[in-house]
Amino acid sequence: MTLAAPVPRLVDQFERGLDAPICLTWELTYACNLSCVHCLSSSGKRDPRELSTQQCKDIIDELERMQVFYVNIGGGEPTVRSDFWELVDYATEHHVGVKFSTNGVRITPEVAAKLAASDYVDVQISLDGATAEVNDAVRGPGSFAMAVRALENLKAAGFKDAKISVVVTRHNIDQLDDFKALADTYGATLRITRLRPSGRGADVWDELHPTPAQQVQLYDWLVAHGERVLTGDSFFHLSGLGEPGALAGLNLCGAGRVVCLIDPVGDVYACPFAIHDKFLAGNVLSDGGFDTVWKHSELFRELREPQSAGACSGCGHYDACRGGCMAAKFFTGLPMDGPDPECVQGYGEPALALDRDKPRSSVDHSRSGGRTPKGPIPLTLLSAPPKKFCNESPV
């Protein structure tokens, strides 16, 4: 809304930081039944230091006091924590809404029915191909069938408006219409986000990130369909391709200003794509709680200072993209005050062609030996997912 009194633009207000995050991602575990090649948290094995149920509840109490309206819960695969549903219930009872991301492994008909009964839980099913072939190449054998079965269960239970969350790659960008159709089939909303070179994503980014021509294709698709597609506002690096405001949403990097990440051991990072010591603000257990870390960490204070446009200061599009994504620059070994590696004005490519030192995160929970050829790692309940829901014996 616009008021008569001159007020600074909201974007400028946000860049100075808020009293609490708007959008908080909380990864509950590094354990995962899949081994996606682009996993931004390099998940696989559980970390023995992961927060206990009580420690998680203490964080929820703090989020309630700070009026963090909702958390995006992820992992790893968060639903494999034995206390997952207990924590979801505790959060919603304490006025912290929950949106959780899952590969669908635990979304049984029973769970789907329980979810359908809650007004305060959103479910996001990850899918990186509109076909099993494209999806499973990235997320692992059987993962497409698992996700679709979860969507079928949610629909059958009457769960409204699930989200299908897609990381846009070179190989699925031609499937955007198919993803939309798939979402429509399940009464779901499509959410598409940017591939980041974070975690194991650093190893595959060169081969998977959309080409410059595909970036334009993506931009055009978003402008045409943006109103009914969620993006997590993650494509602000594309803003320079058109008129200001053509892309829906707030187009700025919110790291440490309006967003942050709490990882499974309680470490607080500037954003979900920045699990690296350089972006570590503190720990909720050892640094006086989340509120203290959010308000007083040195890193977050720095991020809330005016940022230098650096090499981008002469570019007429800087005000639109603001130099792009901090994490994308960092993990591709580009300078932080220069262009985004996928700069739509073409300044990223020459920078990528130079000698680069790509920083590695010390946080890696990948299973040794990489992905098993036979498919998802069975945790306890599931072996290979059935091809169709009906193939599973009801007894």
Next chain:
Amino acid sequence: MIAPTFDADRHWRLHPQVAVRPEPFGALLYHFGTRKLSFLKNRTIVEVINSLSDHPDARSACRAAGIEDGDQAPYFHALGVLVQSQMLIADPGETP
């Protein structure tokens, strides 16, 4: 659901599923039902929103917040936007 049109002479209040979080620039509003976020860009509009239910109508809530009648138009516009997004609802006890 079709939201009613804003009328400055009616009694309005925050939807029971809406939370208001004060911020240096004003406040954030979050609707737990629609999952929508809105921004109040100054402290005066925050005061108006928080006091709506104490006043018989929106016009007197604005006056009480120190907004003179001639300056109320942008505030009514803002309230209208919040009615459209179901952040504000007409008092159910009141018949138009």
